[in-house]
Amino acid sequence: MAVEMSTGLIALASGIAIGAxxxxxxxxxxxIGVAAIGAMAEKExxxxxxxxxxxxxxxxxxxxxxxxxxxxxxxxx
Amino acid sequence: xxxxxKMDSVVITGPNSVMEHVIKALHNMKVLHIVEHSDKELxxxxxxxxxANKLSEILVNVRALIAALGIKKEDKxxxxxxxxxxxxxxxxxxxxxVRMSQExxxxxxxxxxxxxxxxxxxxxxxxxxxxxEVFSSYKSLTCFAGYxxxxxxxxxxxxxxxxxxxxxxxxxxxxxxxxxxxLFIDSKSKDSANHVLSKGGFSPVNFMNISNLKxxxxxxxxxxxxxxxxxxxxxxxxxxxxxxxxxxxxxxxxMAEEFLSExxxxxxAPLKFASTKSSFLIKGWVPSDELTESIEKLSKAxxxxxxxxxxxxxxxxxxPVKLKNPTPVRQFEFFLDLYSYPSYxxxxxxxxxxxxxPIFFGIMxxxxxxxxxxxxxxxxxxxxxxxxxxxFNILMLASVSSIIFGLIFGEFFxxxxxxxxxxxxxxxxxxxxxxxxxxxxxxxxxxxxxxxxEMKSHGFKHAFFAKASxxxxxxxxxxxxxxxxxxxxxxxxxxxxxxxxxxxxxxxxEGIKGPIESLSIFTNILSYARLMAIxxxxxxxxxxxxxxxxxxxxxxxxxxxxxxVILVLGHIINIMLGLLGSFLHSLRLHYVxxxxxxFHGGAxxxxxxxxxx
Numbered sequence: 001m002a003v004e005m006s007t008g009l010i011a012l013a014s015g016i017a018i019g020a021x022x023x024x025x026x027x028x029x030x031x032i033g034v035a036a037i038g039a040m041a042e043k044e045x046x047x048x049x050x051x052x053x054x055x056x057x058x059x060x061x062x063x064x065x066x067x068x069x070x071x072x073x074x075x076x077x
Numbered sequence: 078x079x080x081x082x083k084m085d086s087v088v089i090t091g092p093n094s095v096m097e098h099v100i101k102a103l104h105n106m107k108v109l110h111i112v113e114h115s116d117k118e119l120x121x122x123x124x125x126x127x128x129a130n131k132l133s134e135i136l137v138n139v140r141a142l143i144a145a146l147g148i149k150k151e152d153k154x155x156x157x158x159x160x161x162x163x164x165x166x167x168x169x170x171x172x173x174x175v176r177m178s179q180e181x182x183x184x185x186x187x188x189x190x191x192x193x194x195x196x197x198x199x200x201x202x203x204x205x206x207x208x209x210e211v212f213s214s215y216k217s218l219t220c221f222a223g224y225x226x227x228x229x230x231x232x233x234x235x236x237x238x239x240x241x242x243x244x245x246x247x248x249x250x251x252x253x254x255x256x257x258x259x260l261f262i263d264s265k266s267k268d269s270a271n272h273v274l275s276k277g278g279f280s281p282v283n284f285m286n287i288s289n290l291k292x293x294x295x296x297x298x299x300x301x302x303x304x305x306x307x308x309x310x311x312x313x314x315x316x317x318x319x320x321x322x323x324x325x326x327x328x329x330x331x332m333a334e335e336f337l338s339e340x341x342x343x344x345x346a347p348l349k350f351a352s353t354k355s356s357f358l359i360k361g362w363v364p365s366d367e368l369t370e371s372i373e374k375l376s377k378a379x380x381x382x383x384x385x386x387x388x389x390x391x392x393x394x395x396x397p398v399k400l401k402n403p404t405p406v407r408q409f410e411f412f413l414d415l416y417s418y419p420s421y422x423x424x425x426x427x428x429x430x431x432x433x434x435p436i437f438f439g440i441m442x443x444x445x446x447x448x449x450x451x452x453x454x455x456x457x458x459x460x461x462x463x464x465x466x467x468x469f470n471i472l473m474l475a476s477v478s479s480i481i482f483g484l485i486f487g488e489f490f491x492x493x494x495x496x497x498x499x500x501x502x503x504x505x506x507x508x509x510x511x512x513x514x515x516x517x518x519x520x521x522x523x524x525x526x527x528x529x530x531e532m533k534s535h536g537f538k539h540a541f542f543a544k545a546s547x548x549x550x551x552x553x554x555x556x557x558x559x560x561x562x563x564x565x566x567x568x569x570x571x572x573x574x575x576x577x578x579x580x581x582x583x584x585x586x587e588g589i590k591g592p593i594e595s596l597s598i599f600t601n602i603l604s605y606a607r608l609m610a611i612x613x614x615x616x617x618x619x620x621x622x623x624x625x626x627x628x629x630x631x632x633x634x635x636x637x638x639x640x641x642v643i644l645v646l647g648h649i650i651n652i653m654l655g656l657l658g659s660f661l662h663s664l665r666l667h668y669v670x671x672x673x674x675x676f677h678g679g680a681x682x683x684x685x686x687x688x689x690x
Contacts, residue, residue, distance in 0.1 A: 047415075048415030048416060049415070049416070051661065052416075052661075052664065052665055052668050052669070055662065055665050056669060058607070058665075059600070059604050059607070061610075062603075062604060062606050062607045062610050063603065063606075065606070065610045066509065066603065066606050066610075069509065
């Protein structure tokens with residue numbers, strides 16, 4: 001299956017878009033997760049807030065995915 | 078539904094002579110949320126009733142017994158007959174008995190441990206045919222006892238020693254950890270022997286526990302083993318005795334704990350009151366619809382010797398909030414418990430969560446098969462853990478919603494079992510704008526609620542600048558976008574002008590924070606793309622699992638079994654991931670994107686005196 005160079009580059013670009021944003025989200029979530037666990041050790045009622053705060057950076061991946069899809073659409077359309 | 082119960086602030090004053098009656102009546106009525114008195118300058122806080130000291134002392138004993146006997150808090154069938162006196166005497170008797178048993182048990186266990194270490198030392202010596210008393214100290218002889226690596230090392234040590242002196246004896250036997258040697262040597266050659274031994278990797282053993290024993294090691298060993306067996310049966314006997322006590326008195330102790338905590342709560346209630354030498358004052362809140370009846374009951378209990386003043390809540394009062402929702406919606410108050418309670422003047426967002434949470438969850442986990450599995454799972458869990466039934470009710474409702482959306486998407490464990498109305502896996506070009514459209518609607522509902530909240534608490538003008546400005550901003554952005562893409566024939570500057578106008582309004586309404594955060598509304602709306610994204614990843618994962626399992630099964634033979642394993646494990650993992658993701662993300666869409674448009678929160682939950690938490 002021969003694929004044109006330009007298609008390959010588009011695929012690569014969309015891969016980078018989601019991969020890099022996933023790494024960024026992971027780093028951010030790591031920091032928040034550590035702090036949330038620390039706070040929970042002091043006060044258990046903070047579980048709910050901690051959980052929500054921990055998933056907040058997940059938006060970064062969502063944006064990455066949106067961009068990746070836009071790039072892929074560029075290829076097909 | 079959208080507003081909490083109306084509250085009245087209540088102040089009760091009366092002479093100290095009726096305080097106990099008032100406390101008792103309040104405790105029975107369970108309507109007054111007491112506000113703790115803290116202003117020390119006006120009047121001091123009250124002192125606890127006389128019985129408080131004694132009550133807390135017995136309560137500590139009862140709790141210690143519950144902990145020591147390992148009683149679980151489920152058994153609640155016992156009936157207390159004679160109240161405090163019975164509890165006091167029985168607790169005293171039990172405490173003494175349990176304390177003695179515990180001490181005895183501790184002593185026995187210490188003895189067992191000591192005998193075990195003696196046994197270990199004897200075990201090392203049991204193959205060497207020497208009486209134990211030879212390991213004591215001598216004038217002209219030195220004794221080395223310990224391990225070397227193996228028999229060869231021991232032999233070479235023996236050879237080297239014989240070069241130094243002939244006045245020595247060496248005994249040896251192989252044991253678990255290596256090779257044991259006992260060396261008796263002329264004290265004059267002690268240093269050189271030491272040198273030889275350390276070269277051979279010798280590690281000495283200290284026989285501190287058996288220094289006073291006599292006779293052969295194996296003989297002593299038997300004695301010790303008998304002793305240990307005797308001690309163990311004794312410790313078992315004590316444990317059995319404690320179990321019997323726990324069985325006989327478990328129900329009593331649990332009920333006693335409950336009774337005492339309740340009495341103590343009453344006895345310590347004056348700590349929340351303001352008091353002078355001869356009178357007391359209680360401040361608090363009562364739901365308006367229960368007010369008249371409560372005051373009547375209270376006056377009767379205090380023989381009309383108290384004065385009760387009440388007035389409806391004022392604008393800046395810190396009112397405890399009792400939410401008012403019909404039963405199906407009430408389950409969702411759980412999410413406010415997790416987050417924060419809305420203040421008295423705000424709209425209660427529970428209804429909105431009730432309407433949108435299951436929908437968001439369903440869109441993300443829309444699969445008939447997954448929905449049925451999770452519905453069953455949560456039904457079972459709800460029966461096992463009735464305490465968390467609110468939480469499981471929410472999840473069951475969400476599962477039903479994912480079955481419904483599964484029908485719309487035509488998915489059953491990742492297979493397309495019917496022609497879908499909306500196909501998620503292929504049509505993300507259409508599905509993503511749909512998700513964002515849901516976002517626009519949801520965020521704007523939030524802004525409308527915010528507008529109402531601001532109008533209620535700060536008036537129309539503030540609401541107009543702080544909240545309506547966001548609508549203007551959105552209109553401006555839409556105008557600008559449409560004209561730039563030449564969909565409408567307007568110059569792009571019109572849209573920009575509207576945006577500028579909205580920024581000025583925001584500045585007036587919310588200060589510099591408004592314009593700076595103006596972009597947040599667009600990121601908030603874009604964030605709803607997760608409705609598509611989470612669902613998409615769940616579907617694609619399911620399809621991959623099905624495909625790889627399918628390929629395996631076509632190969633035949635052992636691979637059929639492997640294919641089934643992949644299918645089952647894969648879907649279990651995907652369901653777990655999907656549940657966690659869908660739950661957290663739809664919750665987050667409410668807490669972060671939706672609540673930030675209107676919610677202030679921070680109110681205290683209404684906790685009437687007498688209701689145990």
